[in-house]
Amino acid sequence: MKFRRFVPDSILGWLALILIAGLAASQALTALAHNMDRNEAIVEVADHLAAERVATFATFLQHTAPVLRPSIAQSFSGPSMSVEAANRSNVPEDTVADGRLGRLTKSVSERLHGTDWQEIRAAAGSPSDEQKAKGLMPIRTSIALRDGTWINFEFSAIESLPLATLRVIAWTACSVLLVLGLSYYAVRRVTRPLEGLTRAAESLGRSGRGEALQETGASEVRRAARAFNEMQGRIRRLLEDRMQMVAAISHDLRTPITRLKLRAEFVEDQEQREKMLRDLDEMETMIRETLALAREDANPEPRGKVDLVQLVADSVEGLDGVTVEIEPALAKGAAVIEAQPIALKRAVANLIENALVYGREARVCLRETPKEFEIRVEDQGPGIPETELERVFRPFYRLEPSRNRESGGAGLGLAIARTVARTNGGDIVLANRTEGGLRATIVLRK
Secondary structure, X not given: OXXXXXXXXOHHHHHHHHHHHHHHHHHHHHHHHHHHHHHHHHHHHHHHHXXXXXXHHHHHHHOOOOOOHXXXXXXHOOOOEEEEEEOXXXXXXXXXXXXXXXXXXXXXXHHOOOOOXXXXXXXXXXXXXXXXXXXXXXXXXXXXXXOOOEEEEEEEEEOOOOOOOXXXXXXXXXXXXXXXXXXHHHHHHHHHHHHHHHHHHHHHHHXXXXXXXXXXXXXXXXXXXXXXXXXXXXXXXXXXXXXXXXHHHHHHHHHHHHHHHHHHOOOOOHHHHHHXXXXXXXXXXXXXXXXXXXXXXXXXXXXXXXXXXXXXXXXXXXXXXXXXXXXXXXOOXXXXXXXXXXXXXXXXXXXXXXXXXXXXXXXXXXXXXXOEEEEXXXXXXXXXXXXXXXXXXXXXXXXXXXXXXXXXXXOXXXXXHHXXXXXXXXXXXXXXXXXXXXXXXXXXXX
């Protein structure tokens, strides 16, 4: 589980991880292979050059009078190579030249001409700290002439080279960053339409409405956007047809209900007359709220700037038993969102009225989180069973016995309030308070 924290969770993140890992591995392996081949070639060339110098000096000294050899050898000596004509070798007799030293001995032998050479020896010395820091290795080479003179050479050969220099690392990093920048631009162009598709799907899921997507981007993304727009159109037509049918039925029922009320007035039994009128009033309330829901769905209110501090103040105006708490940081004008002003105010007012009906008192709190604003309405009523917290948002759903038709309403208030909240990019959540009562929270995105 801890490892998953470092694993990307989006297409962009995965593509970035794949590109970074692939480019870094590719560049590292390419640079490593190239530098290894380069280092081997440089060492081989350096050995050939050293062998060429050794053979040249030895040939010259072989043709020089023995008495002049020491002084001439001294004149050949320099910072990169010391040359000495002596009676003994500076390389032990039992030294075995193999590997690189063997190849160096063979290279010197190939460059010496004639039969005046008796023996060639080569050995590696112990490097000093300075030579170690520079990656150098001291090599001693001795060539025995026929007259018994030994020509001794000592020079520093390249032992190893760094696999990467700061310049190579810098150029590699620049190339990786350049490719990543171009790749990021390309990936963003591909994934941006997907983000729009995600937002549109979330909006459609919350409110049943959404704007048509632009069919841009790669062919697969265009097909997905086209399919989403077609699906959204079908859902919208289905909802419109359903709400129009409900509105038409509700509207047509108002006339016979009015006639029934008139006829009920002529019923002589007072008890039966009151029951009939009460049932007809209840039916009329249900029809009125159904028509309100249909109108809200068919003709949504335009959006505008909404100051939540002012909205809360307007919602509690004229109500007794309501206390308001607003975070000090949320002064007037500090909590403004894009929303439907009238519909949102009606939703907040509905929650406050419910709290007053079932809890007699209500506390309204406006607070801010990093991404959202929250309007909390708390009461001290009986609360709602945990299993019913979501069901009460269903149209015409009622709880018994604490919240029944005798208290008024048709069971559409919470359904309308949640529809309004979701249409404005938020939601409503119900929860029972530990100290008793119910808390209704309207969550609105910034």
